[in-house]
Amino acid sequence: FASGLTTAVFSLIFVLMLELTSSAHRGFAGNMALVLFTTGEGFVTLFAYLAKDWQILKWINTALIGLILPYLYFMPESPLYLYSKQDYVRLEALLRRIATRNKRKEADWYPAYQELVRNQSVTSSHDKQLSFFQKNREILAHRSIVVKLLITGLLGFTTLMLYVKISYSLAAMSISPYLGI
Incomplete structure (x- = not known):
């Protein structure tokens, strides 16, 4: 939840969750982190709606990031x-x-x-080194992974568009800020 509120530290929390989770539960932990991130982004959108001023929202986000930064010292x-x-x-x-x-x-x-x-x-000598493009081809060859990536991207894009529209008071305009009509 907190990683969704403070997007700047999401990568830290995501990587930490994956490192501290056993391989049997790593997929669940990763999916849970992404769901909670999206939920947190929804709360940021709600804060943007309630704040009505981008500077207040900026200070709220800064305060939440400030609450999480001391965690780095103890970890x-x-x-x-x-x-x-x-x-x-x-x-x-x-x-x-x-x-x-x-x-x-x-x-x-x-x-x-x-x-x-x-x-x-012994194991490091047997590791197979793949290029960047080979790794991407391996990931994109699985239909289920591509579908999950597209759904997650759509959720993130929708949340971002809502955030931008609400925080810049574009909802009060008579034209669509996305189409310019």
């Missing part, structure tokens, strides 16, 4: 980021802290961590 690096940077010392310390907070014993996670680090060099 540690994600385990996935530390693993991708091969910073194993900080990764192990972070995993120990997570295990302590979740009341897990070292025997529950440490052998798997050691195996992961040991096999890291």
Whole structure:
């Protein structure tokens, strides 16, 4: 919800949700983030309607962003980021802290961590490097993904048009601001 209110930090929240979610629930978490983002954008549209002045809306958005920024100070690096940077010392310390907070014993996670680090060099040599266009072709080859992207884009576009129309008081005009008629 808060990511929809503060569009500037949406990418941070979205990536964090995907990194902290297991692979079994990653799709659900990503979809939930997008739905909540759209809901938050709807609330921004409502705020724009209630404020009637773009400067008041700007200050409301700035205040909400200001509430979320201190969160960055307290949030540690994600385990996935530390693993991708091969910073194993900080990764192990972070995993120990997570295990302590979740009341897990070292025997529950440490052998798997050691195996992961040991096999890291083997798996990185087998990774297939795709170009930007090959990755895009792979994504766009799936009809369901294209449909989801189009629906999400339509929702975002509609919300943006409502936001612009309401916040600039274009609804009071006798002509359509989109068609110029």
